[in-house]
Amino acid sequence: MEDLTSFFKKFKIRPKNKELYEMAFTHSSFNSDAKTSHHDYERLEFLGDSILDFVVATNLYILHPEMREGDLTKAKSYLVQSKSLASFARKEGFVKYIRIGHSLTEKDVINNNSILEDVFEAVIGAIYLDQGINTVSKIIYDIFIEEMRNFSLDELKDYKSLLQEAMQAEYRESVQYHVVDEKGPPHHRTFFVEVSFNDIILGKGSGGSKKEAEQNAAHDALNKKAV
Numbered sequence: 001m002e003d004l005t006s007f008f009k010k011f012k013i014r015p016k017n018k019e020l021y022e023m024a025f026t027h028s029s030f031n032s033d034a035k036t037s038h039h040d041y042e043r044l045e046f047l048g049d050s051i052l053d054f055v056v057a058t059n060l061y062i063l064h065p066e067m068r069e070g071d072l073t074k075a076k077s078y079l080v081q082s083k084s085l086a087s088f089a090r091k092e093g094f095v096k097y098i099r100i101g102h103s104l105t106e107k108d109v110i111n112n113n114s115i116l117e118d119v120f121e122a123v124i125g126a127i128y129l130d131q132g133i134n135t136v137s138k139i140i141y142d143i144f145i146e147e148m149r150n151f152s153l154d155e156l157k158d159y160k161s162l163l164q165e166a167m168q169a170e171y172r173e174s175v176q177y178h179v180v181d182e183k184g185p186p187h188h189r190t191f192f193v194e195v196s197f198n199d200i201i202l203g204k205g206s207g208g209s210k211k212e213a214e215q216n217a218a219h220d221a222l223n224k225k226a227v
Contacts, residue, residue, distance in 0.1 A: 002096040002097055004018065004021055004022070004025075004097060007021070007097055008021075010092075010093075011127075011139055013127065013130075013131060013135070015130055016130050016131075017129075017130050020044070020126040020129055020130050021123070021126050021130070022099075023039060023040060023041060023044060023122070023126065024041050024044050024119065024122035024123045024125065024126040025041070025094070025097045025098050025099055025119060025122075025123070026039060026040045026041055026098075026099045027040060027041070027098060027099065027100045027101070027104065027109075027115060027119075028040045028042065029100050029101030029102075029103050029104050030099045030100055030101045041118055041119060041122030042118075042122075043125075044121075044122035044123075044125035044126050044129075045118045045119075045121045045122040045125065046121075046125070047124075047125035047128065047129070048120070048121035048122050048123065048124035048125030048126075048128070049121045049125075051124050051125065051128050051133075051136060051140075052080050052085075052121060052124055052140065053076065053080060055136070055137050055140045055141070056076050056079055056080055056140065056144060056148070057072070057076050059141060059144070059145075059148055060072050060075050060076055060079075060148060063148055063149060074158075075151060078151065079144060079147055079148065079151065082113050082114060082117040082209075083113055083208070083212075084147070085116065085117040085120040085121065086112075086113035086114075086116035086117050086120070088120055088143055088144075089116040089117070089119055089120040090110070090116065092143065094116065094119055094120065094123065095109055095110055095116070098115075098119055111188040112188065113208065124136060124139075124140065127139060158215075159215050159216075159218035159219040159222060160214060160215055160218045162218070162222060163175060163195070163202075163218040163221055163222055166222070167197060171197070173197070173198070175195050175196065175197045175202065175218075175221075176195070176196050176197070177193055177194070177195050177214045177217065178193065178194050178195075178196065179191055179192065179193055179210060179213070180192050180193065180194050188208075189208065190206055190207070190208060191206065191207060191208070191209065191210050191212075191213040192204070192205075192206045192213060193205050193206070193207075193210065193213035193214050193216075193217045194217060195214070195217040195218055195220075195221055202220075202221035202224070203217045203218060203219070203220030203221030203222070203223075203224060204217055204220055205217030205218070205219065205220050
């Protein structure tokens, strides 16, 4: 773990309680090696998740007066999804500050979206407790501003719902999704999914989670005009 001095300098933070930030960057595996307990990011993650939702929702409301409530909800969910937060954590260099136990390697952390998402949320929680809502809101705004302004509405489409609606316009039955293969280590799995109707394969997709693979399979089916 690298010293947090560069982290504080990057975000122009004068910490009042450095222990909060140490906790935010501590994975639970570190506790077993250090023989400590509850000195990790899990509680801060819970708090940071709520703060992110609030700040991103507020800025989307202000930046996009043309968007209706349903699209605002989808946009917020898209921007704070695991893949996005993990990407921000990598971009901001959070990996070098994370404390882990011997059961994990730095490569494991870099490739694990779930851990990076949790750390990102925990850091937001720590900044809020230490610096207050105004400071953490500005940091979130600075990190998310380009994505909040420039995301495409096409990225908000729920392809599974669109496929189901198209099928039900002609038939009463639902399409079926099947995981046909899984590859990669447990911390970095890739799932392969087929979507079918009456045993006819309509589309195929892959992704880092079953939900992502299902969405991609539905998108594939729609692109092929399989309906």
